[in-house]
Amino acid sequence: MSHPKPEWLAAxxxxxxxxxxxxxxxxxxxxxxxCAAAYRHQRHVREMLRQNPPAVAMSDSADFFWSKVRRxxxxxxxxxxxxxxxxxxxxxxxxxxxxxxxxxxxATGLVWVVGPARPAPGVQxxxxxxxxxxxxxxxGPAQVTTVWxxxxxxxxxxxxxxxxxxxxxx
Numbered sequence: 001m002s003h004p005k006p007e008w009l010a011a012x013x014x015x016x017x018x019x020x021x022x023x024x025x026x027x028x029x030x031x032x033x034x035c036a037a038a039y040r041h042q043r044h045v046r047e048m049l050r051q052n053p054p055a056v057a058m059s060d061s062a063d064f065f066w067s068k069v070r071r072x073x074x075x076x077x078x079x080x081x082x083x084x085x086x087x088x089x090x091x092x093x094x095x096x097x098x099x100x101x102x103x104x105x106x107a108t109g110l111v112w113v114v115g116p117a118r119p120a121p122g123v124q125x126x127x128x129x130x131x132x133x134x135x136x137x138x139x140g141p142a143q144v145t146t147v148w149x150x151x152x153x154x155x156x157x158x159x160x161x162x163x164x165x166x167x168x169x170x
Contacts, residue, residue, distance in 0.1 A: 003035060004028065013042035 004025055011017050012025045029035045058065060 003032065006038065009035065009039050010042050013039060013046055 008025055009029070012022060012029070017025065029039045060068075
């Protein structure tokens with residue numbers, strides 16, 4: 001194992017790692033003098049902080065301070081919930097709706113200007129006796145003709161196609 005990042009050693013010292021990663025890092029730190037020293041330093045700093053908590057002079061009691069913090073969090077949560085209402089949703093979605101409408105208008109304009117799709121030169125549409133189907137004959141190299149029948153499911157070979165046609169006739 002290469003040397004772990006300092007963040008991993010700090011997480012090991014804080015007890016924040018899963019069992020496999022903790023075992024792997026502890027094993028490495030036992031065998032690597034540099035990582036062992038860094039790990040001991042992390043543990044030493046944490047022990048010093050635990051033994052010497054900060055002495056903060058507060059104008060309010062700790063309970064009163066935390067009640068103010070809780071009140072502010074609840075106020076912000078309520079404000080966030082109010083913007084998540086349907087009116088807030090519409091305000092956030094206006095740009096997306098406008099973009100969708102603009103795309104639909106552009107597509108409609110293109111269809112109106114260009115006109116309906118027409119087959120390419122050399123492509124012949126043949127109507128078949130099957131309901132709701134159209135066969136399209138595409139010209140290809142000599143002795144090759146591709147026939148695509150719309151409205152039918154795709155089959156990978158002709159035996160499946162023959163079976164499909166036999167089932168359609170019955």
